[in-house]
Amino acid sequence: MSRFGGIRVVVVGGAGGIGGRIAERFAEEGADVLVLDLLRGADPALGGASSAGPGRGIRHCDLVDAVSVEAAFAVALAELGGIDVLVNSAGILARGSLLDLAPERWDLVMDINARGTLFAMQHAARAMIDQGAGGTIVNIASMAAKAGGGDEGAYAASKAAVVGLTRAAALEWGEHLIRVNALLPGYVLTDMGKDTRTDEDVATWSKKSPLGRLGTPDDVAGFALFLASVDGEYLTGQSFNVTGGMIMH
Incomplete structure (x- = not known):
């Protein structure tokens, strides 16, 4: 298929997991x-150059370091000749009680999940404005942005920040025909978590969905591609639950 033939896409955090798919x-x-x-x-x-699979190249980008992000996007622009679609999928999870959360751990989660997302959005949006043809930004947040999440307070806060950034950017950049939306995945089965989850975990989490199963990277990827396609042209500033009904608001 060539639905996106000629479209230039940057995926931040695309070496594996949801972003990889x-x-x-x-x-x-x-x-x-x-x-x-x-x-x-x-x-x-x-x-x-290093390969991330068919049709994909991978370049170094450290979201904690603003200089690294700037350099990575300079390389992306040089290699692709522009940016039509940005997907922000990088993120880390910090578990533990908010009462015991160390300042440096909070800073790291916010730096990667929220601050890094902002930096990537800025560089992509500047390129899209210069190109004059608009573009699409898809931010991967989490249902934790709405549901909180007992021992995931810092993560939930960082993903709520991503939702807020999505709305603000959609309002600010709409005049340049840049559409900005967020996806809020629920429990998604990725290889990254397979060493720590058990069959019992999967069964318990699956019961939270009316569909009786957990999500897959393809469930999220399909929606991301829809938002970047002509079928999603009138969608911006939205946060879409991709949770199998675990969240319905």
Whole structure:
């Protein structure tokens, strides 16, 4: 399929998990995709190419470091020739009581999940404005932004910030034909969490959905591609629950 033939896509946090599947799906449908992700031991100058799969390249990007983000987007613009779609999928989870949450742990979660998302949005939006043809930004938040989440207070707060950024950016950049939306996944079965989840965990979480199952990366990826397609042209500033009915508001 070539639904996205000629479309230039940057996926931040696309080396694996939900972001990885989104990058794969765009590539499968004809897009020119570049993944920006944290590569341990990478050359800060981002020299050399490495592969993230068919139709995808991957370059180093440390969301905690504003200079690294700026350099990564400079490389993306040079290699792709512009940006039509940005997907922000990077994030970390910090578990534990808010009463015991250390300041440095709070800062790290907010720096990556919220501040890093803002930096990526800024660089992509500037490119889209310069191009003069608009574009699409899809931010991957979490149902924790609405539901809180007992021992995930910092994570929930950071993802609520992403929802707020999505709305603010949609209002500010709409005049440039830039659409900004957020996806709020529920429990999604990714390889990243397979070492810590049990069959009992999966069964318990599945009962939270009226559909009786957990989400898959494809469930989220399909919606992300819809938002970036012509079928999603009149959607902006929205936060869509991709939770199998676990959240209905």
